[in-house]
Amino acid sequence: MNLLIDVLIAIGLVVLAWQALVGGSLFRGIVMFIVFGLTMALAWARLGSPDLAMAEAAIGAGVTGALLMIAYWRLRALGASRPTPRSRLRARLALGVGVLSSVLVAMIGLAAVEAIGPGGEAGQALAAALPATGLGNPITGVLVIFRNLDTLLEVAVLLAAYVASRAALGDDKAALPLPPAQDAPLVGALVAVLAPLTVLVAIYLLKAGSQLPGGAFQAGAVLAAGGVLLMLAGRLHPAPLCGLGLRIALVAGTVVFSGVGIIMLALGQPLLAVPGTWAVYLIETAMMVSIGATLVLLFAGSAGLSGKALR
Amino acid sequence: MTAEALTGLVFLPLLAACAVAALPGRLGGGFVLAGLAPLPLCLIVLTGAVVDTGTVSLAIAGFASPLGIEWFVDPLALILLWLNTVIALVVGLYAARDYPPHSARGGRFWALWLLLTSAMNALLLSADLFNLFVTLELVTVAAIGLLVIDGKPAALRAGMRYLVLALLGSLFYLLGVALIYGQAGTLDLYQAGERLGPELLPVTALVLMTVGLLVKSAVFPLHSWLPAAHGNAPGPVSAVLSAMVVKVSIYLIWRLWLWLAADWQPDWALPMLGLLGAGAILYGSVLAFLQVRLKMMVAYSTVAQLGYLMLLFPLFGPLGFTAATYHLLSHGLAKAAMFLAVSNILAVMGTDRLDRLGGADRRLPLDTLTLALAGVSILGLPPSGGFVSKWLMLQAAWAIEGWGWLIVILAGGLLAAAYLFRPLAVLCARPATARPADDVRAPSPAGLRWGGIVALMLALAALVAGLAPAPVLTLLEGGLPPGARP
Amino acid sequence: MSLLLPALVVFLLLNLVAGLWRVFLGPTAADRMLSALLFGSTTVAMLLVLAQWQQSPALRIAALLFVMLAAITSIAFVALTQGRVAARRAPAPPVEPRQ
Amino acid sequence: MSHAEVWVVAAAAVFGIGLYSLLIAAHLLRQLIAIKVMGSAIFLVLVVAAGPIDGALDGLPKALVLTGIVIAISAIAFALALLVRLAEVTGSTSLEDDADDDR
Numbered sequence: 001m002n003l004l005i006d007v008l009i010a011i012g013l014v015v016l017a018w019q020a021l022v023g024g025s026l027f028r029g030i031v032m033f034i035v036f037g038l039t040m041a042l043a044w045a046r047l048g049s050p051d052l053a054m055a056e057a058a059i060g061a062g063v064t065g066a067l068l069m070i071a072y073w074r075l076r077a078l079g080a081s082r083p084t085p086r087s088r089l090r091a092r093l094a095l096g097v098g099v100l101s102s103v104l105v106a107m108i109g110l111a112a113v114e115a116i117g118p119g120g121e122a123g124q125a126l127a128a129a130l131p132a133t134g135l136g137n138p139i140t141g142v143l144v145i146f147r148n149l150d151t152l153l154e155v156a157v158l159l160a161a162y163v164a165s166r167a168a169l170g171d172d173k174a175a176l177p178l179p180p181a182q183d184a185p186l187v188g189a190l191v192a193v194l195a196p197l198t199v200l201v202a203i204y205l206l207k208a209g210s211q212l213p214g215g216a217f218q219a220g221a222v223l224a225a226g227g228v229l230l231m232l233a234g235r236l237h238p239a240p241l242c243g244l245g246l247r248i249a250l251v252a253g254t255v256v257f258s259g260v261g262i263i264m265l266a267l268g269q270p271l272l273a274v275p276g277t278w279a280v281y282l283i284e285t286a287m288m289v290s291i292g293a294t295l296v297l298l299f300a301g302s303a304g305l306s307g308k309a310l311r
Numbered sequence: 312m313t314a315e316a317l318t319g320l321v322f323l324p325l326l327a328a329c330a331v332a333a334l335p336g337r338l339g340g341g342f343v344l345a346g347l348a349p350l351p352l353c354l355i356v357l358t359g360a361v362v363d364t365g366t367v368s369l370a371i372a373g374f375a376s377p378l379g380i381e382w383f384v385d386p387l388a389l390i391l392l393w394l395n396t397v398i399a400l401v402v403g404l405y406a407a408r409d410y411p412p413h414s415a416r417g418g419r420f421w422a423l424w425l426l427l428t429s430a431m432n433a434l435l436l437s438a439d440l441f442n443l444f445v446t447l448e449l450v451t452v453a454a455i456g457l458l459v460i461d462g463k464p465a466a467l468r469a470g471m472r473y474l475v476l477a478l479l480g481s482l483f484y485l486l487g488v489a490l491i492y493g494q495a496g497t498l499d500l501y502q503a504g505e506r507l508g509p510e511l512l513p514v515t516a517l518v519l520m521t522v523g524l525l526v527k528s529a530v531f532p533l534h535s536w537l538p539a540a541h542g543n544a545p546g547p548v549s550a551v552l553s554a555m556v557v558k559v560s561i562y563l564i565w566r567l568w569l570w571l572a573a574d575w576q577p578d579w580a581l582p583m584l585g586l587l588g589a590g591a592i593l594y595g596s597v598l599a600f601l602q603v604r605l606k607m608m609v610a611y612s613t614v615a616q617l618g619y620l621m622l623l624f625p626l627f628g629p630l631g632f633t634a635a636t637y638h639l640l641s642h643g644l645a646k647a648a649m650f651l652a653v654s655n656i657l658a659v660m661g662t663d664r665l666d667r668l669g670g671a672d673r674r675l676p677l678d679t680l681t682l683a684l685a686g687v688s689i690l691g692l693p694p695s696g697g698f699v700s701k702w703l704m705l706q707a708a709w710a711i712e713g714w715g716w717l718i719v720i721l722a723g724g725l726l727a728a729a730y731l732f733r734p735l736a737v738l739c740a741r742p743a744t745a746r747p748a749d750d751v752r753a754p755s756p757a758g759l760r761w762g763g764i765v766a767l768m769l770a771l772a773a774l775v776a777g778l779a780p781a782p783v784l785t786l787l788e789g790g791l792p793p794g795a796r797p
Numbered sequence: 798m799s800l801l802l803p804a805l806v807v808f809l810l811l812n813l814v815a816g817l818w819r820v821f822l823g824p825t826a827a828d829r830m831l832s833a834l835l836f837g838s839t840t841v842a843m844l845l846v847l848a849q850w851q852q853s854p855a856l857r858i859a860a861l862l863f864v865m866l867a868a869i870t871s872i873a874f875v876a877l878t879q880g881r882v883a884a885r886r887a888p889a890p891p892v893e894p895r896q
Numbered sequence: 897m898s899h900a901e902v903w904v905v906a907a908a909a910v911f912g913i914g915l916y917s918l919l920i921a922a923h924l925l926r927q928l929i930a931i932k933v934m935g936s937a938i939f940l941v942l943v944v945a946a947g948p949i950d951g952a953l954d955g956l957p958k959a960l961v962l963t964g965i966v967i968a969i970s971a972i973a974f975a976l977a978l979l980v981r982l983a984e985v986t987g988s989t990s991l992e993d994d995a996d997d998d999r
Binding site for chain 4 (some may be wrong): 002003006010011013014017018020021022024026029030033036037038040043047048049051052054055059060063064067068071072074075078079080081082083084085086090091093094095097098099100101102103105106109110113120122123126127138139141142143147150151154157158160161162164165168169170176189215217269291297298
Binding site (some may be wrong): 167 | 314315317318322325326328329330333334369370371372374375376377378379380411415416419422423426429430442445446448449452453454455456457458460462467470489490492494495496497498511512515570658721785
């Protein structure tokens with residue numbers, strides 16, 4: 001039964017990847033991609049990683065899906081041309097490359113699974129070192145304490161992505177177009193319930209993250225989802241200028257994280273040491289705010305946000 | 312003190328980038344200066360430590376590998392850190408003309424510039440395979456953001472192509488990391504090397520990672536994205552892309568094969584990588600010769616010169632290693648100087664098409680001189696840094712009786728002479744007709760002279776590198792890869 | 798009991814396949830998105846059953862997240878497809894790009 | 897957790913489909929989806945190939961995947977902004993008609 005479930009999900013993944021990527025309209029491809037992300041989340045759940053299930057659902061399927069949808073909408077609104085399909089020869093060649101790479105990856109992967117030893121040395125060190133931190137969730141432990149340089153640089157990548165997107169869009173662009181706001185009564189009522197709920201869920205995920213699955217990334221993605229909701233409902237608008245508060249929110253994750261790390265160095269501790277659970281919460285909160293703000297701005301395609309309409 | 316110095320190398324530019332992004336306006340310039348100016352100080356401290364002890368390492372957050380991430384500095388990394396810092400600072404001086412930090416566009420430029428500097432320093436310090444992936448991504452995003460900052464259609468297209476290929480390259484790299492972690496149970500580059508052997512899986516993992524990195528570093532035959540990207544980026548960005556960004560990926564390939572797999576590289580691997588380098592030298596040089604635009608010629612010259620870095624593999628040994636590292640250093644300086652000079656020429660003449668540049672030396676004597684001096688180093692003529700590296704490389708090829716490699720190195724030099732003399736001849740020609748248009752948008756004469764002096768400084772640095780190579784060579788001899796140690 | 802929960806998971810999975818068929822068939826975008834939403838709710842049910850069966854209560858948090866995201870996705874869909882319809886009514890609409 | 901083979905085979909198939917699509921798709925949006933999907937396949941390999949510790953999968957690669965997911969969305973978000981700008985400036989959503997940029 002166990003195997004049957006895994007096989008079904010795995011087949012689903014393959015079929016959905018095919019549906020998302022090959023043939024059919026681009027819009028259908030995007031919808032299929034979102035469903036692929038949800039199925040990935042199921043796979044992570046089966047692999048015993050609720051953290052990844054959540055991250056995949058919220059970031060991999062949810063926010064990425066929203067970004068793809070809005071980019072698709074914008075490309076249509078711009079009237080961008082439809083590219084000419086590739087030649088038949090190239091398609092045949094590509095099929096060969098695709099099949100070959102599949103076989104290769106399968107062979108390599110199966111050999112790797114075959115050759116697995118008694119378990120990763122690093123993983124065992126993790127299990128041994130976790131209790132001393134007071135955290136119950138090993139993933140949060142790795143992300144915030146043991147390998148926090150990765151996490152810090154990853155938040156910097158998000159910041160770089162925002163600045164680089166602004167650089168690509170240039171000065172003359174106050175904001176990219178957004179679809180007209182939804183002002184149907186039902187939408188209004190739903191937004192009134194959902195928007196506060198996103199904040200609540202985000203804070204819960206953040207707090208739960210130290211012991212249970214969850215953490216800054218999932219929480220930040222939920223906040224971003226809330227921001228996207230407000231934007232689509234016409235409660236939040238792109239703005240040509242970025243207010244100081246929002247600018248601080250953008251860099252809060254990187255600054256607070258490195259600030260704590262450098263203060264610890266100045267106090268004679270190792271660089272980026274985390275002094276206690278309170279610091280974990282502090283860092284995670286700052287990261288959540290940064291992730292949420294950056295993702296919403298990336299969705300808006302604007303420099304800033306405001307409660308008032310642009311025009 | 313070394314811990315503070317290492318911290319400064321990564322965190323000063325990172326925090327300065329945050330400050331510039333969060334507080335644009337008049338304050339911006341000060342933060343840019345605060346993020347870049349102290350870096351040489353950090354490096355001096357670090358150099359002292361490396362000279363004293365040979366290598367320096369630091370466990371981040373106090374957790375040593377395999378659980379944590381470690382920074383590790385040896386002479387090779389130190390020299391690249393110096394190169395990166397010098398390029399970021401000196402080319403930054405040039406960029407301050409085109410991108411004043413208090414403008415909105417300038418703010419974005421400097422935020423990305425600082426992020427790129429920080430990311431490359433973090434990459435050069437890191438000894439952790441996954442952390443290297445993260446820094447590579449940061450380098451890619453920041454570099455492409457800089458590439459497209461002027462919004463030129465050609466640059467946008469080149470940036471898009473670069474991004475798609477770089478992301479694909481990252482995927483291959485990550486697949487290799489997955490295999491290595493599965494086999495070795497650690498992500499530390501040096502630890503993993505000790506725990507693995509020449510079995511099929513580790514070698515496959517290395518091949519996958521190398522393919523990914525070859526795409527990112529545009530080594531022949533995966534170079535297709537480079538000329539358009541480097542040829543269409545803004546001048547200072549082209550300089551840093553050619554001088555540093557593509558090279559850090561090759562540096563990682565060196566680390567993988569000569570450190571991680573020091574004891575167990577398969578016999579075929581090193582000559583194979585060398586063949587790619589030979590292909591790059593010949594193909595890149597011929598195409599550089601065929602270009603009609605000066606900047607594209609310089610970009611194709613980068614494709615060719617990257618090939619010499621891959622020749623380290625077949626010529627591996629103490630000589631080959633110092634030669635390749637010295638080539639990396641002198642080419643970085645010379646190529647940055649070249650791109651800046653070309654950028655000046657482009658700004659004044661309004662075009663960089665070779666057939667319209669006749670007689671440009673009268674209007675741009677300084678930049679023509681820079682181009683010639685940098686060319687001397689690229690060619691490998693004495694007394695330049697390029698000469699030292701080519702000479703050492705020829706010696707290395709001679710010592711192992713690798714006549715084929717010897718011929719490739721010599722042919723590369725001759726071809727470089729061919730493609731470099733052509734633009735110089737054009738610039739110094741006295742055309743009877745075809746005066747370039749005078750109504751082009753050009754920076755103020757003061758700004759222009761400033762840019763010209765900055766470019767000349769870099770070209771002179773590449774020359775001086777040939778006059779006094781001893782300290783660098785001595786330093787490098789203290790940090791040879793495991794396989795080249797006596 | 799030991800067989801009931803896995804059987805339930807399989808049943809829900811088959812349900813997903815049926816939903817997927819609808820996503821595949823379309824024919825309109827709304828059909829696709831509605832079935833994608835249904836897909837979301839079925840996934841929630843599955844996560845809850847899995848949480849019970851695999852003894853990992855943490856999956857319930859994931860289910861909670863799914864529910865919220867599904868609600869937001871529906872609004873996003875309405876907003877974005879209205880724009881889609883508008884774009885279709887525009888004077889020179891590009892045909893829906895393939896490939 | 898057993899059945900690692902099932903996940904590896906699925907990941908391999910997804911990876912191949914992604915590469916195939918990347919090569920044939922002319923539309924950049926589709927190419928970006930392909931890269932994202934291939935990334936998911938590699939994450940799956942990363943977690944499964946690390947092997948179990950005491951019956952549960954190793955926690956470390958899971959944290960790496962979480963980092964990878966955030967990096968992937970950053971890169972994709974930037975790529976989409978670049979794509980929209982490219983389409984705005986050149987009217988094209990593809991790199992196929994890559995004109996030689998001689999001036």
